[in-house]
Amino acid sequence: MTVARRLIPCLDVKNGRVVKGVQFVGLRDAGDPVDCARAYDRDGADEITFLDITATHEARDILLDVVARTADQVFVPLTVGGGIRARADVDAILRAGADKVSINSAAVKTPELVNEIADAYGRQALVVAIDARRRDAADPSKGWEVFTHGGRVNTGRDALAWADEMHRRGAGEILLTSMDRDGTGRGYDLELVRAVVERVAIPVIASGGVGTLAHLEEGLRPIARGGGGADAALAATIFHDGLHTLTEAKAFLRERGVPVRATTP
């Protein structure tokens, strides 16, 4: 018995609709985040993440309604990220029914917010997302820098030192995205994942670059056996596009010795 490595599908939501529809057989409405979340839940998702990319304040209420309707029907942990700037935003999202919030730019702008959220709601409710890019694409020994605003703004901060600071301030988990690999389908930046896993004592969720099931396995495999050593894998495209179901992914991982949760029939 050991704690399972988690598979977390991520849905981008804009104005209450999934931006890139989920190609699932038998889905009533591929653009409805609640329907998509239910489908992933049935398929064995260990958690579900909504990333809200809505720009306007009015659309916030639509998101909260989506969160509440999802929480009524989906009984796995639900994380919501995007556009969280203050404790009031966190409060509204958790009260709507999410279990965790994920913050990124706000943590860079106001690091004390991390302490404040952890103190008020507990570390388990806080995921800090870090978007990291190599200083030198060909040489991981040069390290990684933290970017914000979808990779447009370089903060100049060192990603490993930042992960460490976020852990010390109260992050419960680190969601680590490689900007070099995101969207490429070439696999995780395994050096980055390993470096952060070795640096912090909290769970690390690997993200960015998954194109095959073998990539998932590499990211989750222990460091001692050449993998990234991540605790969880967040993925979007590989599941949304119907390339693979979560059930398939778990069977693949199980066959290769990665402990994953079996779904109750």
Added chain:
Amino acid sequence: MSAARPHLCLVDLGMGNLRSVERALRAAMGDDLARDIVVSGDPGAVRDAGLVVVPGQGAFGDCSLALQRHGGALARALTDHIERDGHFLGICLGLQALFEGSDEAPGRGGLGVFRGRVRRFQDGLRDADGARVKIPHMGWNQVSVSPAGAHRIDEGAWFYFVHSFHVVPDDRSLVAAESEHGERFVCAVAKGNLLGVQFHPEKSQRAGLTLLRRVLEAVP
């Protein structure tokens, strides 16, 4: 509709995540087991309940203080209910609170229904691959069921956990299930109509709803 059945009291200790538990209980009830859910920290609501559910997330010390509100009347109502073998489900801190005390908050007492303490996971453990065993224990883990838990918990089922402390009962016959995180630990206790679980059935998908349903089915 459900007026004929004594209500379910979801005890509000002011410590969050009540809505998740309420949602999961409603989903597990369906129509056939529907009964009113009263969310309250009032000792009177506990006294008249057919089933008392104590959820809880957060710190043991805060939980201990919340139980002592109303001059200790809430704590008394809960222990009376349990001593009468009333139907009871404790979740996470709601399990830990049944014991005498916790290393998390040394000067603060629990309900003391059972002898034993709440202890922290050992620091610095490594698994077979040399990876560190992380605290809190967060995520899905499997349970190994003992005789006391066999009628409500399925052997090998996966449940969702988030905790740094676990109960250590003096009386091993209370153990309903165990799990493993660097070390083996007790993740459920049961006695008569009481069940306490360290994991979160409200976040454990079908395995969790099944467990809640079995608890509900037993309540007259």
